[in-house]
Amino acid sequence: MESITKGFDVAGQVAVITGGAGVLCAEMAYALGGSGAKIVLLDIGEKGMAVVSEELGKRGIDHLAIKTDVMDRSSIEEAAKKTIDKFGRVDILINGAGGNKPAATTSPDKPFFDLPEDAIKWVFDLNFMGTFLPCQVFGKYFAEQKSGNIINISSMNAFTPLTRIPAYSAAKAAISNFTQWLAVHMSHHYSPDIRVNAIAPGFLLTDQNRFLLTNEKDGSLTDRGQTIIDHTPVARFGDPEDLVSTVMWLVAPASRFVHGIVVPVDGGFSAFSGV
Amino acid sequence: MSYLHDLFNLDGKVAAVVGGTGALGSAIAGALARAGAQTAVVYQGNKKKAEEICDKLDSEGLEARPWQMDVTKEESITQTVSAIGSHWHDVEILVNASGINSSTSIMDIEETEWNRIMDINLKGVYWTNRAVARNLISKGKKGSIINMTSVSSDIPLSKVFVYGMSKSAVNNMTRYMSREWAPDIRVNAIMPGFIPGEQNSGILSDERKQSILGHSAIKRYGEPDEMCGAALWLASDKASSYVTGAVVPVDGGFTAMSI
16 A cells, blocks of 8 residues: 555645635645645635634644735745745645636626626636736746646636636636646646646535525525536535545646646536536 | 545455556556455456466455456356456446557448457447446445546547547446446546557557657656556545546646647
């Protein structure tokens, strides 16, 4: 068994996680840190980050938490400098920052034609530029040290768009495409040991979307929640742990020939038309 | 390391690797055995090699046994699945790594060759998947099936016409079965890039090798061992519990690149 776990060993590596205060990224931080990696949390929300940082501290995980705006290059550069000052290098970048907002979402009261330009740009910037810029800043370190591992977070709706969220879907599709582009570019120009992949999560139940997918009173499914489950072969929402285990594979030496791919972790959602 | 051990540990599981004497199959069989699974190395004709693979694993203190099976005969498949089940217990992890390739051109392929490739690469995988799933479903048990497909199943390559189509069909079959047998049986596929082995040894001319490397992101072939991480991840219910119906490229960036 030792030879198997060796293939998944990340001890001593330095992992930067953007959106590190979020539920899913926090779980990634605990798993990587628990396996011996040093963790650098980047998030714009200091309060949420403090909670994750405290937990990392309790678990004895060597880490940094740096307030960072992933849409602001100078903020990311400052974070990278602090990371290098503290740990001397960086090995893994997980671009977990992202999200949507109601103003960029169609509804009976807000038709597609009235979606405000600034809301669409904000969603596109947060998701796409918020991935692109950290790849530029940290990718430069990877290019210099000739090694590194980038994991972007795409989405189910990058394969086939979901209803209502055009900017979020388009931005995630752009992330999948950029993941492939960057994988080839890094290999050809810097080193084949700089790997770039993405995970496309299906529907995970988190505090952010619980109100959309389940009824507060009794926890039963909303219409949208039921529609999702009907289209998901395993008939359940995903758990954070479902994503974390895929991250552990992609960051590890065991996946060293895996490059430029988008891995669906979706309970079969993208494998089924729903019909 | 206890978290990682727990995530990828296959203790108590029975695995069968069909095509277990091939370059990829034997590497994956070794990985499953080293992760703790009692592993059946299922072969068609190369008994000696199957025994050598099992002897080596045995010398490491692992449990592996050779089993002969003909993937073109459903009776042979059901008998083998049953025999493995009687010896250990039900096969819960199945890897379909058997297959044959051909460079016969589209205009020249004849029915005998067409049937032979489709029988082994497609129908054999279907019957094997069904035999294992039928047994598990009848007993309310869980399982993980991994079909080895190919980058030629996505955007076509030159030369490997029927092979590519058979692998495309395996991709689609993987998705169909993932829905039909969810949630207890997870069905996924690994799409390997270019790894020199028995199946492609007759096709990899120097010119083709150069062309492949020129269209690859990391500019090298893969090693059989580089399939093992993906296989362990997909085999483990803990590591990939929410992954089903996925076709996962392990191709050094081949499918990420155009020109």
